Amino acid sequence: METASSTSYLNSHTGSRWTTGFMSWITSTDHKRIGVMYGFTMFSFFFLAVCLGFLIKLQKFYPAASGWEIIPVEWYGSFFTLHSVIMIFLFIVPGAPAVLGNFFLPLQIGAKDVAFPRVNLLSYWLYLFGAIMAVVGILLGGADTGWTFTPPYSVTTRTISMFGTQFDSVSWMLTAAFILGWGTILTGINFIITIHRMRAKGMSYFKMPLFSWSIYAASWIQVLATPVVGITLLMIVLERMMPVGFFDPNKGGDPILFQHLFWIYSHPAVYVMILPSMGLVSEIIPTNSQKPIFGYKSIAIASCSIAGVGYLIWAHHMFATGMSDVASIIFSFLTFFVAIPTAIKVFNWIATLYKASIALTPPMLFALGFVFNFSIGGLTGMFLGSLSTDIHLHDTDFIVAHFHYTMFGGAAFGIIGGIFHYFPKMFGKMYSKKLATATFGFMFTGFNALFIPMFILGFYGMPRRYHTYPDIPLFTNLQQASTIGSWILVVGVILMFITWIHGLRKGQISSEENPWNSSTLEWQTASPPTLYNFDEDPIVTRHPYDYDAFRAEVKAGTSKGARDE
Amino acid sequence: MSEQAVTVEAFHHHDEEGTRLGFWLFLFTELLLFGAFFIVYGVYRSAHLNDFKIAAESLNTGIGTTNTIILLASSLTMVLSLNAMKAGRVKLAKSMLLITMGLGTTFLIIKGFEWNAKFAHHLFLQTSAAIAEGKGSPLLTPGPEMLPDGQVLFYGLYFIMTGTHALHxxxxxxxxxxxxxWISKGSINPDNAGVLERCGLYWHLVDVIWIFLFPLYYLVA
Structure with a gap:
């Protein structure tokens, strides 16, 4: 009989009596299986949302006068609402922490599992339940409030779906978001306790890999911010069910108060989306440069200070609401502060590349793409953080382009790069690097072709959330360029899935391999990892990115390196 | 998977201190959840100060005080139960736990009577559909008898916040x-009383939230 130390997590698991098949996954408390399940679910929803985004862009191909109508005008709101709800609540917020955090946090710190494995499984079930509830809700009821659910519209709207069914889908989606929120909170608590209590012997805080640091910072935001938005969204449900007047000016309520409560969570939440991706980039860049990351401590501290400062700047989403001038000036000022730790990270990554022997592997391409896109996204954020320019750019396509540069070009590129980086570790398989490089080429080109025109469109006054636009040559040309960009991007996304499926079917590699010659702890286990991750409890003696020591260990045969070295 | 599937011993990780730390974090999220309600209360109180004062006078301070004493007493019996368990006196621990449950139930019953008295004065929340049919409270829904804005908000918040607390x-x-x-079955015992301790922590949290609800609704009129 095989023992726990010799069998892969793909063949055995803990938590239930089912040994094979679907049930053995859905009831498993093994952090690696839960991570893989999140990945599968999440990317399924991601694909659905990409298709919706594709249709939304296609709708903009011709101006209003042409009579072009891919999405009927009364459904357009539902389309972008479903696109945004899936992308934000189901993909990008839980994305990196739930997929790669679950899988790699215990491996990186040398633990056997997370602190509360059963709670971890509960988080997944909550996620799955909430996700299905949100998607079914909007399909049956056609909610069109956007993902921000801003009252009074979200309280008064009674929508009818594209199938003609009437259904209180706004309440369903709000309740779903509440349930998803509890899944996120529990995951956050789980990771914080795991990091505090389960680090391997010798793994001090400043010997933790930077991805673990970023997960730590993101987890604190999840725990401290999500409950507020959860109860705020429930207040909207209550308003719809039995009107109290929480946010109804007719009863003395204040709709602006909702926006404050909403953004108190939802602004820090953008750092939940971006921090783990920054962590992944901090893993990929030193690995593919084969040298220690520049300014390890400053990156770790920057993660935590981004989380801290990110808490104090929520009202920069509300400059156009008529908030007091004093508050606006303070929030604008604080917004610029968050650029400092972010820029520290970018400079550290660039400095790591200096005089390094850079391997342009697919994950490295995505990491460099992240740095490029995220810099554009971050700097255009400075435009929006300035009070006067924000009034001009507010509610235009400029904003849409800005947050797609941070969330897709940044966070999603980081997640996808992270999956390309960790794919051989997760499955013991290697994808075709040619296909993966082509994936990056299409995604990077398509992404920039899609969103650069939207900056210009927004600057010239194209409002966001509009179904169509007047036939002005500037608008028509840029819209068409942007739509063509979306086609290239969709090809890239489809190619990404093909690369993964092809890799899973064909790319068997040795379980002893460390294909990127990475120095961090997770690469020292088997690929795919065995059930309890490490045959013997690891003892950490060196810095995670100490490549000189790592090369000496590989030479001495005490660590696994790449096979060709 | 081509290889034969194997069953392995489940990974047993028991870290009492880690679990306690995690539970404290969870309690903190509960506080934040109520924190949002308290913010809403604070904002509307400062916006409608007079209306809040007038409406608060209609709440029965005597009943509120009784309920506060009951909850504080239940927190005491909860601690006594845990202490008895740690001292190995399982029977005492069980009876103290029963008393705590009884006090909690008494709180709910008194709260029920209090709400009922409000309903009798036509102060209640009703679903949107029922309001559309004209079954809503005449005092809290738009109409000639509707109370001033601030009082409507006060009663709405009162029902929602005390209702959420009652749910807890x-x-x-x-x-x-x-x-x-579980104590009867022996799976919670003097050597393994973590669950009882966390249950107690949760109960104290519910108590603490009431300690803030009570002055805000009953005393600062």
Whole structure:
């Protein structure tokens, strides 16, 4: 009989009596299986949302006068609402922490599992339940409030779906978001306790890999911010069910108060989306440069200070609401502060590349793409953080382009790069690097072709959330360029899935391999990892990115390196 | 998977201190959840100060004080139960837990009478559909008899916040029932009293939230 130390997590698991098949996954408390399940679910929803985004862009191909109508005008709101709800609540917020955090946090710190494995499984079930509830809700009821659910519209709207069914889908989606929120909170608590209590012997805080640091910072935001938005969204449900007047000016309520409560969570939440991706980039860049990351401590501290400062700047989403001038000036000022730790990270990554022997592997391409896109996204954020320019750019396509540069070009590129980086570790398989490089080429080109025109469109006054636009040559040309960009991007996304499926079917590699010659702890286990991750409890003696020591260990045969070295 | 599937011993990781730390974090999220309600209360109180004062006078301070004493007493019996368990006196621990549950239930019953008195004065929340049919409270829904804005908000917040708190009391009481059953079965015992301790922590949280609700609604009129 095989023992726990010799069998892969793909063949055995803990938590239930089912040994094979679907049930053995859905009831498993093994952090690696839960991570893989999140990945599968999440990317399924991601694909659905990409298709919706594709249709939304296609709708903009011709101006209003042409009579072009891919999405009927009364459904357009539902389309972008479903696109945004899936992308934000189901993909990008839980994305990196739930997929790669679950899988790699215990491996990186040398633990056997997370602190509360059963709670971890509960988080997944909550996620799955909430996700299905949100998607079914909007399909049956056609909610069109956007993902921000801003009252009074979200309280008064009674929508009818594209199938003609009437259904209180706004309440369903709000309740779903509440349930998803509890899944996120529990995951956050789980990771914080795991990091505090389960680090391997010798793994001090400043010997933790930077991805673990970023997960730590993101987890604190999840725990401290999500409950507020959860109860705020429930207040909207209550308003719809039995009107109290929480946010109804007719009863003395204040709709602006909702926006404050909403953004108190939802602004820090953008750092939940971006921090783990920054962590992944901090893993990929030193690995593919084969040298220690520049300014390890400053990156770790920057993660935590981004989380801290990110808490104090929520009202920069509300400059156009008529908030007091004093508050606006303070929030604008604080917004610029968050650029400092972010820029520290970018400079550290660039400095790591200096005089390094850079391997342009697919994950490295995505990491460099992240740095490029995220810099554009971050700097255009400075435009929006300035009070006067924000009034001009507010509610235009400029904003849409800005947050797609941070969330897709940044966070999603980081997640996808992270999956390309960790794919051989997760499955013991290697994808075709040619296909993966082509994936990056299409995604990077398509992404920039899609969103650069939207900056210009927004600057010239194209409002966001509009179904169509007047036939002005500037608008028509840029819209068409942007739509063509979306086609290239969709090809890239489809190619990404093909690369993964092809890799899973064909790319068997040795379980002893460390294909990127990475120095961090997770690469020292088997690929795919065995059930309890490490045959013997690891003892950490060196810095995670100490490549000189790592090369000496590989030479001495005490660590696994790449096979060709 | 081509290889033969194997069953392996489940990974047993028991870290009492880590679990306690995690539970404290969870309690903190509960506080934040109520924190949002308290912010809403604070904002509307400062916007409608007079209306809040007038409406608060209609609440019965005597009943509120009684309920506060009951909850504080239940927190005491909860601590006594845990102490008895740690001292190995399982029977005493069980009876103290029962008393705590009883006090929690008494709180709910008194709260029920209090709400009922409000309903009798036409102060109640009703679903949107029922309001559309004209079954809503004439005092809290738009119409000639509607109270001033601030009072409508006060009663709405009163029902929602004390209702959410009552829901937490119910959850706490049910949990205590489960803990009682586990103590009887012996799976919670003097050497393994972590669940009882966490149940107690949760109960104290519910208590602490009431300690803030009570002055805000009953005393600062």
């Amino acid at each position: 009391i119910i959850i706490g009481a049910v949990w205590m029932g489960i803990v009682y059953f």
